[in-house]
Amino acid sequence: MSKTRLNRSDVLDKLMKVRGNALAIAGLGSPVWDLAASDHQPENFYNWGGMGCAVSMGLGCALAQPKRNVWVITGDGEALMGVGSFATVANQRPDNLAIIILDNEHYGETGMQKTHTSGGTDLAAMAAGAGIPTTMTVYNDEDLSKLTNALKSAPLPLVASVKIENTKPKLVLPSRDGVYIKNRFRQAVLGSTAAMHVT
Amino acid sequence: MAEPWTKAAHRLFKKHNVRTVGYVPDAGLTELINSCNTDNDIKSVVMTTEEEGIGLSSGAWLGGEKAAVLMQSSGVGNTVNAIASIVTSCQFPLFMIVTMRGQYGESNPWQMPMGQAVVPVLKSLGMHVFEVETDEEAAEAIEAGLKMAFVSNAAVAVLIGQKLIGAKSFIADVAEEVINVEN
Numbered sequence: 001m002s003k004t005r006l007n008r009s010d011v012l013d014k015l016m017k018v019r020g021n022a023l024a025i026a027g028l029g030s031p032v033w034d035l036a037a038s039d040h041q042p043e044n045f046y047n048w049g050g051m052g053c054a055v056s057m058g059l060g061c062a063l064a065q066p067k068r069n070v071w072v073i074t075g076d077g078e079a080l081m082g083v084g085s086f087a088t089v090a091n092q093r094p095d096n097l098a099i100i101i102l103d104n105e106h107y108g109e110t111g112m113q114k115t116h117t118s119g120g121t122d123l124a125a126m127a128a129g130a131g132i133p134t135t136m137t138v139y140n141d142e143d144l145s146k147l148t149n150a151l152k153s154a155p156l157p158l159v160a161s162v163k164i165e166n167t168k169p170k171l172v173l174p175s176r177d178g179v180y181i182k183n184r185f186r187q188a189v190l191g192s193t194a195a196m197h198v199t
Numbered sequence: 200m201a202e203p204w205t206k207a208a209h210r211l212f213k214k215h216n217v218r219t220v221g222y223v224p225d226a227g228l229t230e231l232i233n234s235c236n237t238d239n240d241i242k243s244v245v246m247t248t249e250e251e252g253i254g255l256s257s258g259a260w261l262g263g264e265k266a267a268v269l270m271q272s273s274g275v276g277n278t279v280n281a282i283a284s285i286v287t288s289c290q291f292p293l294f295m296i297v298t299m300r301g302q303y304g305e306s307n308p309w310q311m312p313m314g315q316a317v318v319p320v321l322k323s324l325g326m327h328v329f330e331v332e333t334d335e336e337a338a339e340a341i342e343a344g345l346k347m348a349f350v351s352n353a354a355v356a357v358l359i360g361q362k363l364i365g366a367k368s369f370i371a372d373v374a375e376e377v378i379n380v381e382n
Contacts, residue, residue: 025258045261049284053254056246057285060258060266063219063242070262082254084247092244178289182261190263198349199216 005139008102008164012038012073015100018148020069022098023061023189027054027074029109030169031102035073037172042188046174046181052081055099059089062097065189069096069156076103076117076161083126089157090131097157099127100147104166112166127159134158204337204359205230208296209238211338215345217294218242218264221252225271227298227364232269249274253281257291265349268295272302272358273313275320282324286354293326293354294344302361321356332360 008030016039026035028047035044045061047054058072079101089097105118117123124135134154138147138161147160175181186195202210208231212220220235221244222228235243246252252268259266270278275297286293300307301314321328327347329340337359344355 023262025261047285049288050254050281051284052250053257053281053285056251056254057258057261058254059244059251060219060221060255060260061262062258063244064259064262064264068262082251085251085254088244088246088251092242178285182289182291185261186263189261194263 006141006144006162006164008034008104008167008169009037011102011138011144011162011164014144014148015071015073015151018151019071022069022071023065023185024071024073025054025058025061027051027072027078029075029078030104031073031075031078032174033169033172034102036174037170040172040174042184044174045185048176048178051078054078055082055085055089058097058099059085059092059094062094063092066094066096068189069098070094071151072097072099074099074101075108076101076105076123077107077115079123080116080121083123086127086130086132086159090127090133093133093157095156098151099157099159101159101161102164103161104164106166108168117161123161124159132157132159136160138162201334202338203230204331204334204341204363205234207334207338208341209234211341211345212241212267213238215342215349216265217267217345219244219255219259219266220269221246221255221266222269223247223249223252223271223274225269225298225300227271227359228269228296231296249277250281252295253278253285253293256293257285257289260291265292265345266294267345268293270295270297272297272299272317273310275317275356276313279320279324282326282354287325290352291354292348292352294348295356296341296359297356298359298364299361304361304365317358324354326354326356328356328358330358330360332362334363337363
């Protein structure tokens with residue numbers, strides 16, 4: 001039951017400065033608008049649905065692209081729904097996967113009901129218990145610097161719960177067309193030929 | 200004798216470049232899981248729930264690789280929203296092998312309802328469903344399904360019938376001895 005500290009768009013902007021060529025998968029809801037606002041590009045996959053699957057999607061992508069870093073950027077409610085995936089990720093130990101949870105302790109899309117993290121549930125501790133080697137909770141700018149450093153140099157996989165203010169984000173909306181979002185991502189990552197011809 | 204379906208599945212995964220296999224175990228999947236676990240060219244991923252398989256498979260495709268998802272029939276219920284919301288909305292390929300319970304010769308009544316719901320549930324999601332009851336049918340359906348999934352962006356489930364797997368016997372498979380308590 002921590003006091004939320006950071007502004008979500010500041011957090012995204014600081015993270016995106018160290019993104020490098022990481023692929024990004026956004027979990028449904030505000031993290032999609034946050035990612036689109038801060039660093040809209042073809043190597044972003046925006047989930048408009050499928051709550052609870054962002055981490056497993058990130059794992060699949062990280063295993064398929066071992067030379068690229070993959071960042072999952074999602075919310076606390078979305079992460080809680082698929083929290084078993086922390087264990088699945090820990091068992092696979094992909095050294096290129098980071099899971100960054102924008103934790104406002106509320107379900108932002110459904111009327112700002114409290115999530116379990118507002119009642120004492122600690123996502124970083126759950127991730128550590130699942131066997132994730134690098135975990136942290138980020139409350140302030142100093143912690144955020146530790147996270148940006150960890151993203152560059154700490155052993156991955158990593159799970160970070162970033163405590164953010166419970167404010168409504170700007171609605172910066174990417175395309176809602178899932179086929180387009182998927183194909184654009186694949187073209188950017190694989191090139192046009194490999195993206196459209198199956199071997 | 201026909202090639203056992205589990206051997207055919209592993210052979211066809213290799214032939215069609217399936218590189219990731221996500222699974223929640225089932226007794227009927229044991230041989231296939233073992234062959235994937237010992238294959239260095241396949242990333243074998245044990246999952247906490249079948250829903251993860253839908254994210255895993257879609258993420259693998261985003262990264263340019265093919266994945267297959269293995270589960271028992273009761274696990275189908277855990278995949279429904281992920282299939283509808285992610286696979287259908289984005290036309291992701293999906294290839295699942297489902298070993299059936301609650302069917303031919305079932306001895307656990309709690310398996311019956313979900314087992315019987317698998318076909319209508321998957322069909323209501325628009326999936327292509329192939330029900331097989333022999334090794335030959337299974338191999339044929341797995342090959343057809345892999346092509347449909349990854350070349351035609353289809354969502355395919357091959358259901359391995361209990362007639363082929365054999366209905367689970369508690370006495371033989373689980374315990375040395377069975378004692379029925381008085382009610």
